[in-house]
Every structure is written in C-alpha cells, then in structure tokens.
Amino acid sequence: MIDLSLLSDGGMPWLDASGRASHLVLSTRVRLARNLRGRIFGLRNSPKEREAVLTEVLAATRDTPQLAGAMLIRLDQLERSDRELLHERHLVSRELAGLEGGGDVRAGAALLVQNRVGVMLNEEDHLRIQGLHSGLALEAAYAEVDTLDSELGQRLAFAFHPQFGYLTSCPTNVGTGLRASVLIHLPGLVLTKEITKVLQGLSQVGLTFRGLYGEGSEVVGNFFQLSNQTTLAKSEVDLLDHLGKMVRQIIEYEEKARQILLRDAPTVIEDKVWRAYGLLRHARSMPVEEAMNLLSGVRLGVGLGLISDVSMYALNKLLVYAQPAHIAAHDAGGPELSRSEINIKRASYIRQSLTSGHDKTP
Amino acid sequence: MQCQQCGQSEAVVHLTQIMDNDVTTMHLCEACAAEKGIESGAALPQGAVGDFLATMGKGLGAGLPGMADAPHATCSTCGMTTQELRDLGRLGCADCYQAFEDPLRQLLRRLHGSTTHVGERYRPPGAEVEPPMAQAAELREQLRVAIETENFELAAELRDRLRGVE
Numbered sequence: 001m002i003d004l005s006l007l008s009d010g011g012m013p014w015l016d017a018s019g020r021a022s023h024l025v026l027s028t029r030v031r032l033a034r035n036l037r038g039r040i041f042g043l044r045n046s047p048k049e050r051e052a053v054l055t056e057v058l059a060a061t062r063d064t065p066q067l068a069g070a071m072l073i074r075l076d077q078l079e080r081s082d083r084e085l086l087h088e089r090h091l092v093s094r095e096l097a098g099l100e101g102g103g104d105v106r107a108g109a110a111l112l113v114q115n116r117v118g119v120m121l122n123e124e125d126h127l128r129i130q131g132l133h134s135g136l137a138l139e140a141a142y143a144e145v146d147t148l149d150s151e152l153g154q155r156l157a158f159a160f161h162p163q164f165g166y167l168t169s170c171p172t173n174v175g176t177g178l179r180a181s182v183l184i185h186l187p188g189l190v191l192t193k194e195i196t197k198v199l200q201g202l203s204q205v206g207l208t209f210r211g212l213y214g215e216g217s218e219v220v221g222n223f224f225q226l227s228n229q230t231t232l233a234k235s236e237v238d239l240l241d242h243l244g245k246m247v248r249q250i251i252e253y254e255e256k257a258r259q260i261l262l263r264d265a266p267t268v269i270e271d272k273v274w275r276a277y278g279l280l281r282h283a284r285s286m287p288v289e290e291a292m293n294l295l296s297g298v299r300l301g302v303g304l305g306l307i308s309d310v311s312m313y314a315l316n317k318l319l320v321y322a323q324p325a326h327i328a329a330h331d332a333g334g335p336e337l338s339r340s341e342i343n344i345k346r347a348s349y350i351r352q353s354l355t356s357g358h359d360k361t362p
Numbered sequence: 363m364q365c366q367q368c369g370q371s372e373a374v375v376h377l378t379q380i381m382d383n384d385v386t387t388m389h390l391c392e393a394c395a396a397e398k399g400i401e402s403g404a405a406l407p408q409g410a411v412g413d414f415l416a417t418m419g420k421g422l423g424a425g426l427p428g429m430a431d432a433p434h435a436t437c438s439t440c441g442m443t444t445q446e447l448r449d450l451g452r453l454g455c456a457d458c459y460q461a462f463e464d465p466l467r468q469l470l471r472r473l474h475g476s477t478t479h480v481g482e483r484y485r486p487p488g489a490e491v492e493p494p495m496a497q498a499a500e501l502r503e504q505l506r507v508a509i510e511t512e513n514f515e516l517a518a519e520l521r522d523r524l525r526g527v528e
Binding site: 035037038039040041043044124153154155156157158159160161162163164165166167168169170171172174175176178206230231232233234235236 | 439440442450451452453454455456459466469470473474475476477478479480481482484486487500504513516519
C-alpha cells in the first residue's frame with residue numbers, strides 16, 4: 001500500500017484552515033494545462049509516447065527548485081484503493097486515477113508532488129501544474145504555479161499558438177490553460193434557498209460550479225467548487241481577479257444569509273447544528289453522504305460560534321479521512337470490507353475524532 | 363429600431379466601430395449581423411463542449427455560418443477526423459488546431475467569447491525574441507478582430523499592449 005505519510009501533511013497542507021476566510025473557504029486550487037510541443041495529446045497517444053512524456057518531464061523537474069525533492073507517484077503501478085486515496089486527498093483527478101467508468105488507469109499516469117505544488121502527468125494534457133492553498137488565496141496559489149510553469153517552460157518546449165495561446169486537449173482549456181477553483185461552504189445560502197439564484201448568476205458572469213470532488217461530482221455537504229468557465233481572451237490576472245471578486249461577493253451573501261437565519265429562526269438553526277453534532281458523536285453506523293451533510297451542520301455551528309470545542313482543522317480532516325478509501329485503508333480488512341462494515345468503521349472513527357483531541361488521523 | 367442593412371427586422375446588434383478616430387455605430391438585425399460574421403450574445407448556445415461538438419454538423423451545427431457545409435477534414439499529424447472530434451470532444455494534437463481551424467474558431471468564440479489569447483506570451487527555450495515590429499503587427503490584427511466583434515474590453519487591453527510595444 002502507498003505510504004502517504006512521506007508527504008508533508010499527507011500532501012494536504014491546505015487542511016490546516018490557516019488561510020483567509022477559512023471558516024467558509026476550505027481551499028483554493030489553481031492549475032495550468034500544458035502540452036509538450038511536437039507530441040500527440042494525452043487521449044490519443046500510445047503507452048510508449050506517454051512513457052516518453054514522463055521521461056522528458058522528469059528530466060526537466062530534477063533541477064527545478066519547486067520540484068527537486070518531489071515525490072513521484074506512478075498511478076499506473078498502484079492498486080485501485082491507493083488511487084482512490086489520492087483522489088480523496090484532492091491530489092489527482094478522477095480521470096488520472098482511472099476511476100471513471102470501468103476503472104482503467106492509463107499507462108504513464110503519474111503525479112509529482114512537493115508541498116503545495118504538484119504536476120499531474122499524462123492526464124488528457126501532458127502536464128497539469130497545480131497548486132493548492134488553504135482558504136481564499138488565489139494570488140498566492142497562482143504565483144506558485146506561475147513560477148513553476150516558467151521554470152518548466154524554460155526546460156521544456158510547450159505547445160503554444162500565437163493567437164490561441166497554450167494548446168490543450170479540450171477547447172475549453174485553451175488560451176491560458178488556467179482553471180482556478182475555490183472550494184466554499186455555503187449552508188446559509190442553501191437553507192435560505194438563495195443558492196439557486198447565486199449559481200444561476202455565476203453562469204452569467206463566466207463562472208461555473210462543481211461538487212466537492214470537482215468535475216462530474218455531486219454537491220454534497222453544501223460544498224461548492226467555484227471556478228472560471230473560460231480560459232481564453234482574458235489574461236491570467238483578469239481571470240483570477242474576476243473569480244476573486246465574485247467569491248468575495250458570495251462570502252458576503254453567505255454571511256448575510258447566516259445572520260438572517262440566526263435572527264429569524266434561531267431555534268431551527270441551533271437544533272439543526274446540535275442534532276448534527278449529536279449524531280456524529282454518538283451514531284454507530286454512518287454512510288459517507290450522511291457524514292458529509294452532518295459535518296456541514298457542525299461546520300455551520302462552529303462558524304456561528306454555537307460550537308466551540310471543535311476546530312475547523314478537525315472538520316477539514318474529517319472531510320477527507322472519513323471518505324470510503326481512507327476508512328478502508330486503515331483497517332486490516334482493507335478493500336474487502338463491505339459497505340455496511342465501512343459505515344460502522346466510519347462512525348467509530350468520527351466519534352473518536354470528535355471526542356478526543358479533535359485532530360486524530362485514523 | 364429597424365435594421366440599417368435590410369430595413370425589415372428589428373435591430374438587435376449595435377456595432378460600434380472606431381476607425382482612424384472616427385466612431386461609427388451600426389444597428390443590425392440578427393441575420394444581417396450574422397452575415398457580417400458578428401454574433402449577438404443572445405444567440406450563443408449554452409452547454410458543455412462535448413454536447414456542442416456532438417452536435418457539430420447536426421441540428422445546432424447546421425445553424426452556424428459555415429458549419430453545415432464544414433468539409434470533412436483529417437489531421438495529418440495524429441489522424442483525427444472531424445467525426446472523431448465531434449464524438450470525443452477533444453483534440454488529438456497541436457496540429458489539430460490548424461486542421462480544424464475554421465470550425466474551431468467558431469467553437470472558441472462560443473465557448474470563450476473570442477478566439478484571441480491575451481494572457482502570458484510563451485517563448486520556448488532557445489526561441490529568438492520576436493522583433494517588436496512583428497509583435498505590433500500581430501497585436502494590430504488582434505485589435506482589429508476585437509473591435510469587429512465588439513469586444514471593447516479586450517480592445518482596450520490590446521491597445522495598451524500595442525502602445526507598450528510601439
């Protein structure tokens with residue numbers, strides 16, 4: 001089994017809730033899609049060509065300060081359960097981990113990761129340079145990936161067109177190749193039923209939303225990933241500024257919604273919060289969807305100052321460590337466990353986390 | 363307001379052009395605007411790129427200028443065909459951007475509102491620095507397209523960059 005303890009903070013320094021507005025914003029991700037000039041893109045190349053991409057990129061990263069000490073994880077050499085772990089930690093996409101449909105991982109699929117930056121290799125684009133930060137940190141996350149991109153761009157020749165910009169496998173990424181996303185918790189807007197309006201508004205201003213686990217994932221636990229829809233015709237700085245402005249506005253709306261809830265329905269909110277906390281602390285079987293929704297309630301309670309003995313760090317950790325592959329990974333039964341057994345283990349893990357020090361890992 | 367071109371339909375596209383410091387405004391209906399290669403925001407279809415590509419040449423595609431008769435093309439580098447591009451929704455290699463340039467331009471305009479990259483310029487390792495004259499010529503062309511398509515925000519940015527280069 002893969003040993004992710006070798007990574008600092010398990011590859012998730014963003015979990016520590018140290019960033020701006022981290023009571024609402026869990027993390028900020030910025031990624032740049034890049035392809036190597038003269039090579040066939042990732043969905044059409046052969047295993048041999050993907051191996052060549054890997055060799056070329058690894059040679060270039062060796063003397064790059066940001067990746068010189070990076071851990072290389074060959075996803076194509078990992079069991080499905082290990083690939084699921086990496087996906088649950090937001091380190092790789094479902095596609096790279098080969099978790100779509102039949103679950104085939106493509107030859108050459110790999111991840112380079114060091115602190116807050118990483119590169120997904122042999123996804124649909126040859127490189128997906130990514131940075132993940134705690135809280136709302138668009139500028140900092142971009143600065144980090146931009147530095148790495150410049151370093152790599154001096155050592156590798158990227159596919160670039162004078163008019164279309166950086167060329168990508170999907171036309172939705174062409175131009176800057178930049179996708180910035182902010183993972184934000186919006187229970188106030190959901191409870192006041194304002195969320196539909198906000199989400200409809202997003203599409204009108206060139207933004208989009210996804211669930212907790214990115215593209216194709218459902219919204220659970222009132223977590224939304226807000227990101228730029230377009231990548232062309234705007235500079236990187238403009239794309240980030242625009243998203244940042246909208247996120248700050250949504251944060252304001254969320255704060256207002258919470259005030260309204262507390263003013264107009266304090267008992268309903270308090271009951272919801274404490275009921276969620278009670279269930280998480282005492283239940284004996286806990287399906288993952290229910291856990292995510294209850295954790296949303298507790299998170300709201302902590303944000304409103306109703307619950308004071310749970311930290312955002314503990315809640316962030318639970319979001320990841322209570323996911324199925326993490327629960328299974330820390331049990332001798334591992335992947336053999338049935339769903340109901342995993343639900344029992346999850347309930348037990350959550351009880352322990354919320355009653356003893358709040359920052360245990362399983 | 364009537365369309366200044368055909369004088370029959372209602373004008374929905376209001377095109378402002380700046381040429382040699384003269385500002386002219388034209389009021390056009392949807393059809394006349396499309397004839398001039400200008401699209402109004404209202405006409406832009408929503409939806410994922412896969413859906414869009416899947417309908418290229420079919421219902422939606424047939425309604426786009428130049429799309430219904432889009433000739434079958436094959437990328438000489440990776441072998442991607444127009445049909446495969448429709449099915450997969452992904453390009454096979456950098457040269458596909460040339461092989462399918464015309465339909466792609468239309469697609470990019472719909473997806474991103476423009477076809478022109480204004481972000482960071484990339485110089486591959488060992489590439490000679492582009493002479494300022496060539497940069498200026500490219501920017502002028504981009505500026506012309508931006509004004510034609512009423513993308514004034516982009517036009518302003520390009521104008522500033524052009525001044526910097528000149």
